[in-house]
Amino acid sequence: MLELIVISTLNGVLFGMLLFLMASGLTVIFSMLGVLNFAHASFYMLGAFFGFQISRWFGFWPALVIAPLLAGAIGAAVERYGLRRVHKNGHVAELLFTFGLAFAIEEVVQIIWGKSPVDFRVPPSLDFSAFTIFSTNYPAYKMFMLLVSILIFAALLVTLKKTRIGLIVQAALTHPHMVGHLGHNVGRIFMLVFGVGTALAAVAGVIAGPALVTQANMAGLLGPILFVVVVVGGLGSLPGAFVASLLIGLVQTFAVSMNGSLSGAFGPLSPDYAATWLADIWNVTIAQIAPIMPYVLLVLILIFRPMGLLGTRDT
């Protein structure tokens, strides 16, 4: 039992940190531009595919640096030449723009790399088990993923809170006009933030690619959960996104490890139910509904605490 708890915690934290890498960019972009970037998960996918391609040519470590830079550059270009123009037509246009962009990116990825998964492997230098607890091996690569996520989180926090750039970004989040009047180029800050946000998603893509599956529908699999993270954490709140990411990572991982069901909790109250359609609901285990748990959380949060866990304003 203890073994299960420890391993599940590790797995949950790992998944949570991956989510955070992506959600951090998304939430900062939202608070600045006021637009939910539907294409955000697509940059995660781009990161994974760039990472795959570059690691073929130059190896994994260069890929870890170059792929996010490339994706970030594309992100910045999207903001500069796409979103900024669309912005004139209002929020709905922006939303539709990113929505369309997500499909376009998926299609392009399919054209270049095909529809089936690509063979993106863990680099040999990290392909061993880091340690063994309770006779379960924990892969070194997963520890590496965790480490990278934590490092980036720390770097992000320091940059935002302790540096001049961070101060300006924070100011631009809430008072863009004032920042503009003070002589800062708000447009460039927006572009920078969009670029960095998408680059972070790409980092997540590069490190998740070998561990999970690199394929053209990976954005679709993770995209919806990102929005759950951002809404549950509170739109625009970085600490909120952090808490929500970990929460969702842990909830999903632990739900899988649980076997409880309604019939287990209350016993088969009435044997008559066994033959009816109710039997299905009665016997569903928590593990089976694990994938929908984040969305249940999303609905509940929107009803009872619309500003999110750590958010400051209503959505």
Add this chain to the structure above:
Amino acid sequence: MRKLMMAAAIALPMFGTAAIAQETVKIAYIDPLSGGGASIGEIGLKTFQFLAEELNAKGGLLGKKVEIVPFDNKTNPQESLIQAQKAIDQGIRFLTQGNGSSVAGALTDFVSKYNERNPGKEVLYFNYAAVDPVLTNEKCSFWHFRWDANSDIKMEALTNYMKTATAIKNVYLINQDYSFGHSVRTAAKSMLGAKRPDIKIVGDELHPLLKITDFAPYIAKIKASGADTVVTGNWGQDFALLLKASADAGLKVNWYTYYAGGTGGPTAVKQANLNHQVFQVGEGIANLDNKPSQEFEKALRAKYDFSLFYPRAVNQMRMLAAAADKAKSIDPIKVALALEGMEFDVFNGGKGNMRKDDHQFFQPIYISSLGERTAKEPFDEEKTGWGWKLIARIDTAQTVLPTTCKMERPK
């Protein structure tokens, strides 16, 4: 002018297909070519194309060229119906599909209804891999033919072998959460319960179909349950990733599977270092002592970089040719009637027959394990150096299970 162009745009492709349809027999291959099922869907497609070439080299179907037309259904029943309609609109009269019993269920219904409403334009549905028993029992249809042994037949064979493996004490079931996965777990529970009441089922897991990219949480759970044996019907990515996660965690158990040989499966087994600890039940393996199938395997491997995962597809295509010859027609109804009750020398050796009552094909079933090879096993899998070793062969007669099918035949 614009009207004329539009009329031409609509009319030209129609003339085109009509003209081609006379020289070729098209078979619509409706399976996943994107998403989680794509890795096996593509291999199925290439296998069928290879088989079509084999038929064409021998003169095709009654002199007509066979062509496989791919349709991507994304492993989605809804999408499959759209693709099936698209295929029919192109004049295709033969559909084949295999991945996903949920898809197969929808397709059977669709084809039955379509044929009822469109007499004279009937289409046939050849199922090469969807093994939910329902398809040849409650939901059976005259228009549906299945070449793979259904899930109950496979489980019967598997549990007959497990009965003799006395080391098995604690069994964990992990399956995909849809009709096929459900039928595997139900059959496993009832058959193991009857044959080995001393075995304890320590876990019974269902997970979403082709959506999980990291099975680590599930592996942690299997490990915590103390299981020594896992039974799974997982296929495609769901099997490869399950084994990959178990390799990462260092889980050492015996695996009893339906589809360990699918794309990525053998690689993951080798990575987990489970030498002859992963068993598979199926209608054939490359390393059977049977010359024609070994020759075929060599030819396939020379052309593609994968091994034959679908011996049943070979039976299907060759029987289609035999049925067309027998009926002297490629009219779907006549082909269907010719197929019913047909005796056939199956690809991997031995006799098989297409039961008239429910259109289930019966054939010898093999249990094999993956691991290091001896001189008797010439073929390895996915360049791992490991290959399938024959463990047990179950003759056709012993695989026959009763059916509840009450088939409605065309009048």
